[in-house]
Amino acid sequence: MAYELYYWPGIQGRGEFVRLALEDAGADYEDIARKPESEGGGAAAIMDFLERTDIIRPSFAAPFLKDGNILIGQTANILLYLGPRLGLAPADEVKRLWVHQIQLTIADFVGEAHDTHHPISGELYYEEQKTEARRRSGNFRKERIPKYFAWFEHILARNPEGPGVLAGNTVTYADLSLFQLVEGLNYAFPRRMSQVLAGAPRVAFLHHAVAQRPGLRAYLESPRRIPFNEQGIFRHYPELDE
Amino acid sequence: MAYELYYWPGIQGRGEFVRLALEDAGADYEDIARKPESEGGGAAAIMDFLERTDIIRPSFAAPFLKDGNILIGQTANILLYLGPRLGLAPADEVKRLWVHQIQLTIADFVGEAHDTHHPISGELYYEEQKTEARRRSGNFRKERIPKYFAWFEHILARNPEGPGVLAGNTVTYADLSLFQLVEGLNYAFPRRMSQVLAGAPRVAFLHHAVAQRPGLRAYLESPRRIPFNEQGIFRHYPELDE
Incomplete structure (x- = not known):
């Protein structure tokens, strides 16, 4: 049975980290909210699910994944589940936890990137928190981006098993997520x-190499890849990049 | 061999979620940075570790846990590792992922609680971002706290296996973490x-019940429990609670 991904249809957002893993592996999946409302899709499909009172393990927010009777939320947790099933995680427990640790650190960074344009509240428009956004972005650009990138460079340099990947000797979902992080930051x-x-040649190389993987390349060139826009996590507001 | 926890010695912070699991289970562990510097402790022990270049799997930040040769970072990931070893996680994979999903949602909430007093940057003092903190806290109090607590109430009400716990029929590390979240928010x-x-009787009951567990009760009354203070994640600034 096909995996069912539930995520907002108009943005890459956090759902994109899951989409990339599914697309890279050529997995059979449905992107539920991107189907027409008449076929049970649209943002309404997510709202309905979040508001239903008969779900035993409801997610706090999208994305969430349905695999038959199994329902899993939180981006990194979905990837923890999918990783071994899609051939994108090591078999060994300790290595699998290391990949997950990298993913959780990427998730922290993604949260900080989001808050550059929404430092006060996700429920207010950007225009209502522009002054604060400018201040937070200055710190993000000067302090946070270099600190995270130095860490990525270090762990790429120190991986004893394989050059060019974050963990072990094959590509994992963490590599796909680092690719997406660079994509988003390049846009924003x-x-x-x-x-x-x-100043981060190993990350730059990984970003380039991941984009060449056949499954991902086909996806990135397809209409399934939603263009970045100013509704998502990574937004291009030139005044925040000065 | 004893577990070695590395976390900043003067605050509860994110390390406290790990301490609670270790203490509740009566595990043998050392809180490395709380030892004197002359015995290899102090904040220097953490800094040294974060700056060493010979670590294959370095953490981006504290807390991290050493178990013999195994080094694991990211709070939720440490608990994912410790859960089954301490009898604080279900055996079944899907249930274990559900507990982890709850933990990751708590981690998101904790991040938001931190940003109420540091909405611009963790590298600036609170006093340098007081105006923004006031604005962010208003939204946090009015919108975010009720939204998260409604979710906790729902999942407690819907757990088909046991009343009074978040998942399955016994206490897991997620219950201990929800206790700590309530403790922190009550302080702040x-x-x-x-x-x-x-308006959240199930959460209130869980908070009360967890505090009565013998291992935790002994810990909470001991000098090992660092009092909340204005250096940690949960800070009491009355102007942010008005």
Whole structure:
């Protein structure tokens, strides 16, 4: 039976980290909310699910994944579940926890990237918190991006098993997620990122190499890949990249 | 061999979620940074570890746990590892992922609680971002606290196996973490929380019941439990609770 992914249909957002794993592996899945409402899709499909009172293990927020009777939420947790099933996680427990640790650190970074344009509240418009956004972005660009990228460079350099991947000797979902993180930051902070990637050659190489993987390349060129936009996590507001 | 926990010695912080699991289970562990510097402790022990270049799987930040040769970072990931070893996680894979999903949602909430007093940057003092903190806290109190607590109430009400616990029919590390979340919010936002807990009886009951567990009770009354203070995640600034 096909996996069913539930995520907002108009943005890449956090759901994209799951989409990339499913697409890279060529998995059979349905992106439920991207189907027409008449076929049970649309944002309404997610709202209905979040509001139903008969679900034993309801997610606090999208994305969530349905695999038959199994329902799993939280992006990193979905990838923890899918990783071994899609051939994108090591077999060994300790290595699998390390991949998950990298994923959780990426998730922290993604949360910080989101808060650059929403430092006060996700329920207010960007325009209502522009002053604060400018201040938070300055710190994010100067302090946070370099700190995280230095860590990614270090763990890529120190991986004893394989050059070019974060953990073990094959690509894992964490590599796909780091690719997506770089994609998003390149979109949101192009000026800053051109400097940062020049000083992070291992991350830049990984970003390039992941994009060439056959499954991902086909996906990225397809209409299934939603373009970045100013509704998602990574938004391009030039005033935040100055 | 004893577990070795590395976390900042002067605060409960994120490390406390790990301490509670270890203490509840009566596990043999050392809280490394709380030892004197002359015995290899102090904050220096953490800094040294984070800066060493010979660690294959370095954490981005504390807490991290050492179990012999195994090194694991990210709070929720440490608990994922410890859960089954301490008898604080279900055996079944799907249930274990559900407990982890709850933990990750608590982690998101904890991150939001931190950002109420640091909405611009963790590298600036609170006093340098007081205006923004006031604005962010208003939204946190009015929108975010009730939304999360409604979810906790729902999942407690819907757990088909056991009343009084979040998942399965015995206490898991997620229950201990929800206890700690309530403790922290009660300290930081006493005014708001007295209203919220009145409307969340299942969470209030869990909070009370967890505190009575023998291992935890002994810990909470001991000097090992660091009092809340204005260096940690949960800080009491009355102006943010108005």
